[in-house]
Amino acid sequence: MNRIAIQTSLPGPKSRAILNRLKEKNGAFNIDHAYVHSGEGKGSHFADVDGNVFLDFAGQIASNPLGYNNAAMLKVLQKHSNFTPIKYGGQDFTVPQHLHLLEELLKIVPKPMDAAFLINSGAEANENAIKIACHRNPAAKIGISFYNGWHGRTTGALSLTNSRSVQVKHYLRIPVRHISFTDNAAQEIEELILREYAPDEIGFVAVENVQGEGGYYPATKTMMQGIRKTTKKYGIPLICDEVQSGMGRTGKWWAYQHYDIVPDIQTCAKALQVAATVSKKSMFPTEGGAISSTWGGGHVLDMAMGAAIIREIKKKKLMKNATRMGNEIHERLKEIHTQYETIHHPRGLGLMQAFDLSDTKTRNQVRDKCFQNGLIVLGCGWSGIRMSPSLNITKEEVNEGMNIIEDVVKTIKKN
Ligand SMILES: Cc1ncc(COP(=O)(O)O)c(C=O)c1O
Known part of the structure; x- marks a missing residue:
């Protein structure tokens, strides 16, 4: 499991069934990404209950530092x-x-x-x-x-x-x-x-x-x-x-x-x-x-x-990796900013990286298009997209995700 693979329309049928029931029972339902985790995954990739494989640049809102099914974590279990x-x-x-x-x-x-x-x-x-x-x-x-x-x-x-x-x-x-x-x-x-x-x-x-x-x-x-x-x-x-x-x-x-x-x-x-x-x-x-x-x-x-x-x-010297991979993401964001002028203000420190779109609606469109292409990112502020992947994210995973961001923001109108 090391590449994005979307096999159903999103959300897939099993995810949709669970989400529909959850929506009724959960007193605070507020889910932007319509899929349900299966528990399967490796590194920064995970599968949903429909077998779709996603790449996670959100890292469970910065709370998954070692990725999915990390050996050290499984040992603790x-x-x-x-x-x-x-x-x-x-x-x-x-x-x-x-x-x-x-x-x-x-x-x-x-x-x-x-x-x-x-x-x-x-x-x-x-x-x-x-x-x-x-x-x-x-x-x-x-x-x-x-x-x-x-x-x-x-x-x-x-x-x-x-x-x-x-x-x-x-x-x-x-x-x-x-x-x-x-x-x-x-x-x-x-x-x-x-x-x-x-x-x-x-x-x-x-x-x-x-x-x-x-x-x-x-x-x-x-x-x-x-x-x-x-x-x-x-x-x-x-x-x-x-x-x-x-x-x-x-x-x-x-x-x-x-x-x-x-x-x-x-x-x-x-x-x-x-x-x-x-x-x-x-x-x-x-x-x-x-x-x-x-x-x-x-x-x-x-x-x-x-x-x-x-x-x-x-x-595993993961703070060094966070600095290196954070710089990779930052440099790619700067290139995309210069080339397409559709994203603004690339910023961040280590693996807390973000950029802005012109407004909230466009930001949400970018977030949702990334999702449809198998990349999980989160919004922040009024018009920002944030990235907080696992600290052990690899260069290949960073490139896979940044290619999707580039493809998505290319399609956005300049503002
Ligand atoms: C900086 C900061 N402080 C506090 C919190 C609250 O943490 P929790 O949601 O675990 O209560 C968050 C959560 O996003 C946070 O980012």
Whole structure:
């Protein structure tokens, strides 16, 4: 299974039958790509239940770092074939996999961060980052995050998010001020302090070093170093959300390492298979129960997979591959941009690559045409297409996918 092979009209009949039933039963049905995974696959290719083979440039929204049916992952599965329940009440009744994952994770975060709390989702990791920051500082009245940012859908994380009104309107939120994701960010924090808030009334500043859902926009070094300097000056905890950009995706373990900064708290999830809030042990609340969760640190398989993924990224030097393959994609995007002028603003860091079309409708057409040709890509921002394939994607796979993108954008009218 190493080439795209579309054998039915899409969706195929078996996928269509499942999707039609799912649509009725799933309270939040919102599927752009009409197919159903079969579980078969190899590398970045997978088959749907109708036997169609696709190439995956979306990587389960950056959460499939080793591709389909990777040998190291299958080994973890086999090792746990006699281990149930697979979900423990992990903060109360622990398993060795909890310790092993924490040990692997803490080897790859910079000092002084030396402790982590495991939880179920990226949004929950951000909730706990908010709680850890505010626990130290009960005077806090607001948090700060960024226009166009994305941090998840639970109430606290949603309050940091600034993406589309459909995601936030009708929902209660905690007090957060959004500032611009530009070199002016540090100055805007200064302005808030000058005009409205004492420094200890600002509970935290939360930022994605590369905005994900918002469009795959990397911050500049000036912006990130400015924010770090200002937050340090006023003792405001800086939270870096590495849920999408972390775990080697940008060519370094954490995107903030491109900016030579270290946050006070960082979050990660997706490629780790488990979510984690990481900080200095001394930042965490010491009273038992101040933060906890039934399944935090309790999903045995996810934790074993997360530890194996970290080891595999090191062993196979996958961050180097992410840089190399990211550059390949970027160079091809620049060529397509120059040749056809139908795509705009190729951008990205490592294997977070994106480009824009002229508007949302055209973007959706490009995404859907790629799909009809067997390539899975995702939208981002208002008019962007993003690519976040597995970190071990090969040059052949990159070429196969980029040829489809070129063929599709050739057919789009210049604008
Ligand atoms: C940067 C970032 N933070 C947080 C989240 C939320 O993660 P989850 O969907 O696991 O709650 C996401 C998900 O896309 C993300 O990209």
